[in-house]
Every structure is written in C-alpha cells, then in structure tokens.
Amino acid sequence: MIEKKAVKELIARVGSDKVFTDREYLLSYSYDATGMEYLPDAVVFAGSDEDVAAVIAVCRRYAVPLVPRGAGVGYSGGALAVQGGVVLVFTRMNRILRLDRESLLAVVEPGVVTSDLQAAAEKAGLFYPPDPASLKTSTIGGNIAENSGGPRCFKYGVTGNYVLGLEARLMSGEKVRLGSETIKNVAGYDLKSLLIGSEGTLAVVTQATLRLLPLPPCRLLFRVDFSSLAAGARFVQRVIRNHVQPSVLEFMDRSSLQAVYAYQGLPLDERVRAAVLVEVDGSPAEVAEREARFEKMVAEAGPLGRERAGTFAEQEALWATRRSVSPAIARLKPKKINEDIVVPGGRIPEMVAFIDGLAAEFNLCIVLFGHFGDGNIHTNLMVDPDDAAEMSRAEIVLDRIFKRVVELGGTISGEHGIGLSKKPFMHYQFSPVELELFRSIKKTFDPDNLLNPGKII
Numbered sequence: 001m002i003e004k005k006a007v008k009e010l011i012a013r014v015g016s017d018k019v020f021t022d023r024e025y026l027l028s029y030s031y032d033a034t035g036m037e038y039l040p041d042a043v044v045f046a047g048s049d050e051d052v053a054a055v056i057a058v059c060r061r062y063a064v065p066l067v068p069r070g071a072g073v074g075y076s077g078g079a080l081a082v083q084g085g086v087v088l089v090f091t092r093m094n095r096i097l098r099l100d101r102e103s104l105l106a107v108v109e110p111g112v113v114t115s116d117l118q119a120a121a122e123k124a125g126l127f128y129p130p131d132p133a134s135l136k137t138s139t140i141g142g143n144i145a146e147n148s149g150g151p152r153c154f155k156y157g158v159t160g161n162y163v164l165g166l167e168a169r170l171m172s173g174e175k176v177r178l179g180s181e182t183i184k185n186v187a188g189y190d191l192k193s194l195l196i197g198s199e200g201t202l203a204v205v206t207q208a209t210l211r212l213l214p215l216p217p218c219r220l221l222f223r224v225d226f227s228s229l230a231a232g233a234r235f236v237q238r239v240i241r242n243h244v245q246p247s248v249l250e251f252m253d254r255s256s257l258q259a260v261y262a263y264q265g266l267p268l269d270e271r272v273r274a275a276v277l278v279e280v281d282g283s284p285a286e287v288a289e290r291e292a293r294f295e296k297m298v299a300e301a302g303p304l305g306r307e308r309a310g311t312f313a314e315q316e317a318l319w320a321t322r323r324s325v326s327p328a329i330a331r332l333k334p335k336k337i338n339e340d341i342v343v344p345g346g347r348i349p350e351m352v353a354f355i356d357g358l359a360a361e362f363n364l365c366i367v368l369f370g371h372f373g374d375g376n377i378h379t380n381l382m383v384d385p386d387d388a389a390e391m392s393r394a395e396i397v398l399d400r401i402f403k404r405v406v407e408l409g410g411t412i413s414g415e416h417g418i419g420l421s422k423k424p425f426m427h428y429q430f431s432p433v434e435l436e437l438f439r440s441i442k443k444t445f446d447p448d449n450l451l452n453p454g455k456i457i
C-alpha cells in the first residue's frame, strides 16, 4: 500500500491532473492483453522527462514499485503492477518531435502510437517497418521494451533494428543518452541494445530516435489456401528456400480461419485447412520479377486457390482477416494461453507437426497462426480455467512445447517477451550461469529492485 505522503508528493511534483488513486483508474490500469489483473496503488500519466525523474525520485524515497506502461496491450504481463505501486503511463507523451528526411530518422516520445508514426512517415514518403498486429494501439515505448516484431519483420527486422538512439531515466534518477543518430556506432558497450527488449525492468525510456527507410513504391499481397496444415507449412518453407524475399510471410491454420470467418459473418470453404499470406514489395520491376517467381512456386505447390491483392483496399481486406485472428479466436474458449515460440525456418514443418500431434494426444484446441516466415509460430491453447482436467493437460503440453522449441534451436519468445507468463520456462533456454548474469545486470541498473519488479527472472 502506498503511503498518503507519497501520493501527496507525487501530486506536488507532477500536478494533480496526472496522479490518480480513484478505483476506476486503478482498475483501468490493472490488466493487459493476457487478462491477468494486479491493482496498482496509483496511476501517474507522464507528461515530460522531468515528470519521469520526479516520479522515480518519489518511488525511491518511499520504496514504491514503479511500472512503466504504454497502451497495455502486451501479451506477457509486463505492464502489470504485480507488487502494487505506481503505474507510470506514457500515452500522454505522444509527440513526434522530429521527422528528418535528410537523415532518414524520427525522434519520438515513448507514447507515440506505432501506426501514427507509420502514417506520419508515409506522408513524408518514408517507411517505419515494424508492424506488430497491435500497431493501431501499441506505443513505441512498449514496442522498444518488448522488441516487438510483426509480419514485415521477416524482411525488415524487428523494432530493435530501427532504434538508433534512446534517452532514458535510470532508477538513480539520472538521464542517459544511448546510441546516436547514426546506423553505425560501435563506441563502448552497447547499452542501447541492452535496454531494447528489457521489458521496462532496467530503465524508463523517455525518447527514441528511430531509423526510417524510403517507402517502397510498389506492394503486392497474395493469399494461398491449402487443404492441409502440412502442405501450408511446406509452402512456407519453400518460399523461404527459394529466396523470393517476401516482405511478409504469414500463416493461419483452419481454427484461426474458422474463428475469423465466424467473427466476420462470412462462409469458409470447408476444404481449406491453412492459408498463407505473402507480400512482395520494392520497385515495380522488382515486384514484377518476384511475382513471376512466386507464381511459379504456387503452381508447383498445387494449392486449393490463390488470391492476388493489388490495390490498397484489396490488401486491407486480406489484412483484416489476419489482424482479426487474435480477437476472433478469443471467442472460442474463456481463456487463451498465447505463446510466441520461434524455431529456425527449416524446422517449421517439424514443429507444426509436433504441436498438431500434442493437440490430438491431449484433446486440446490449439490454434496456430503468425509470422511463420521467421519461424515465429503463435501457439494458442484455448482452454476453460474452470475445467481443471483441461488446465492440467494444457500445462503438460506447454511444457513439452517449450522443451521441444529449445531442442530445435529456437526460443521461447520471439516478440511478446517473458514478463510474468513465461518466467517458469526460462530454465529451458538459459543455464543457471546465464540467469545469474541477468540478475546481476538487473542489480546494477536497479539495486533496490523497484523498477517493474517480479518480471523476467
């Protein structure tokens, strides 16, 4: 429980319009996309870097946990106040401070919504590629903290590949400027990269300098439907192997498609068991050449059907299916255990078959979709928390999946982070020595364990 004196001091330092302890505020900031809930003691809306410094100072003085938060659409519980304390929300720090066409970069506050940055960049003929499916809600601060990916990351890389520099507040209250405005920079230890993906446990990001690219002038999107999960997975592997260089390579299994079509009130062809979305981009000549190679592969694979989306409206319609998967499958069962495992591209069919086998063996509804191009298989166990037998079967299956992923050379999280939900599986991927290194890094940055405590390790 936070002391009244601490709340008074917060109000005195950042203003009463930014500090809230009313129950409706606490409830509104008590959950994220995992559905887990932890009530904070206070919610503070940061308006500036100075506000952040002031909140850190108060939290330190009264030994109050501090949890940074963007839009709260994280999938691993990272923004939850598991030990109470202050949730520091960044949605009011949402200004794009600079869009530099000469140096191809943007300087932004952490609360900028991802799609707002993309739209502003596009207006200037530029391109900010990282595109988590939550992009219309998620913030740049959250994206950096989770090192978020998305469909286009197959070709363009993840958020971290676009972070040139960061400004952040340490728990000492001091301000650090990490990185630079350049792509190349090998001076000193790479602390900027240490903060990227650190899930708000090492420092609070108050500003980011992001790399932009020239906007590709031409884009084509295809959907290819298959009559089996295995045929779809094999097609993905073939696209990777044949170097078509798609900008997007996404996968949806039968259950995802069924859920989305029901959600959209549309009929689905009974025979379709898997759909693959493939986007190619570049100059008109490059796109034409990639399309020709891609069409050859489609003909060889013998799919049930294929759709070509040339116009923006046609592409958005195809994207709507993919982006609706998460909300649509959430209606299948009361709870979705949402994992984002990754395996090397060559092991995708093996991993998919393994999960399919587990679903049958343990009589579980497991929905597979996601960024298969980079081996990132969103594995959703749809369960009913009131069904104890089903929950314990799900526990066994999860454990086997994580173990297998690491055996195949993969990772237990490709983009959602560890947060709370994947903490129990860290030992599959990291040795005691490695986990101890994590602990000592955390201690160096946050000796009193006040910044987002209880996460990752």
Ligand SMILES: Cc1cc2nc3c(=O)[nH]c(=O)nc-3n(C[C@H](O)[C@H](O)[C@H](O)COP(=O)(O)OP(=O)(O)OC[C@H]3O[C@@H](n4cnc5c(N)ncnc54)[C@H](O)[C@@H]3O)c2cc1C
Pocket (backbone or CB within 6 Å): 032, 033, 067, 068, 069, 070, 071, 072, 073, 074, 075, 077, 078, 079, 090, 110, 131, 132, 133, 134, 137, 138, 139, 140, 141, 142, 143, 144, 145, 146, 147, 148, 149, 150, 151, 199, 200, 201, 203, 204, 205, 206, 326, 327, 415, 416, 452
């Ligand atoms: C429908 C749906 C689809 C999704 N699709 C994808 C996807 O395709 N790819 C993907 O990668 N993720 C995806 N996600 C997960 C999620 O959107 C991302 O993790 C996103 O980056 C979270 O952003 P946020 O602003 O909501 O952050 P929050 O959920 O608010 O916070 C996430 C983490 O960031 C930390 N944090 C936030 N701001 C700061 C800051 N200023 N300084 C330090 N730490 C900070 C928090 O403490 C927390 O640990 C999806 C989620 C949903 C609900």
